[in-house]
Amino acid sequence: RKEVEQDPGPFNVPEGATVAFNCTYSNSASQSFFWYRQDCRKEPKLLMSVYSSGNEDGRFTAQLNRASQYISLLIRDSKLSDSATYLCVVNSMDSSYKLIFGSGTRLLVRP
Amino acid sequence: NAGVTQTPKFRVLKTGQSMTLLCAQDMNHEYMYWYRQDPGMGLRLIHYSVGEGTTAKGEVPDGYNVSRLKKQNFLLGLESAAPSQTSVYFCASSGIYEQYFGPGTRLTVT
Numbered sequence: 001r002k003e004v005e006q007d008p009g010p011f012n013v014p015e016g017a018t019v020a021f022n023c024t025y026s027n028s029a030s031q032s033f034f035w036y037r038q039d040c041r042k043e044p045k046l047l048m049s050v051y052s053s054g055n056e057d058g059r060f061t062a063q064l065n066r067a068s069q070y071i072s073l074l075i076r077d078s079k080l081s082d083s084a085t086y087l088c089v090v091n092s093m094d095s096s097y098k099l100i101f102g103s104g105t106r107l108l109v110r111p
Numbered sequence: 112n113a114g115v116t117q118t119p120k121f122r123v124l125k126t127g128q129s130m131t132l133l134c135a136q137d138m139n140h141e142y143m144y145w146y147r148q149d150p151g152m153g154l155r156l157i158h159y160s161v162g163e164g165t166t167a168k169g170e171v172p173d174g175y176n177v178s179r180l181k182k183q184n185f186l187l188g189l190e191s192a193a194p195s196q197t198s199v200y201f202c203a204s205s206g207i208y209e210q211y212f213g214p215g216t217r218l219t220v221t
Contacts, residue, residue, distance in 0.1 A: 043212035103153040
């Protein structure tokens with residue numbers, strides 16, 4: 001089983017739609033959770049950290065369910081510029097400073 | 112404030128040639144990392160460093176060596192390049208948790 005699993009997509013949605021991605025992780029002891037965004041042929045960039053109580057940043061909401069070991073990202077009012085691959089990230093089993101990256105979920109927002 | 116920079120941006124090597132990729136960060140981060148990313152796959156950790164003068168193996172270290180002589184620099188070496196090392200290489204640095212990435216080096220080995 002992969003340490004971090006994501007649906008590769010693509011999710012193809014119209015502008016203005018709400019879209020949600022989930023990811024599952026295998027290490028129940030993980031303490032750090034993130035969503036990164038990666039545009040085509042570019043480096044991953046931190047989108048947001050994910051906190052136990054859930055957190056919001058503008059149109060983006062992240063949730064953590066420790067009991068079921070999954071993380072979610074909700075994007076409201078999708079923009080064309082949201083088209084990218086979204087990477088789910090958790091810290092490694094053997095250290096807090098090593099991160100494990102999911103393979104990503106691709107989002108396409110169409111006009 | 113440049114963040115994390117990588118040189119070169121692109122390189123084509125023949126099988127058996129060697130090269131060094133340079134990563135530099137100006138955020139005074141202790142931790143630095145080298146990843147490779149192949150089509151359809153996630154980032155895989157090659158080597159990492161928890162401070163100046165230290166290095167450690169990641170998930171896919173074979174065929175690569177690293178050095179961290181200065182806190183701000185982390186070098187990745189390929190002693191004898193193989194076609195299987197064709198990939199995009201990303202360097203990252205971190206303070207405590209979040210990692211910040213450089214723009215990547217696209218390497219093709221023919």
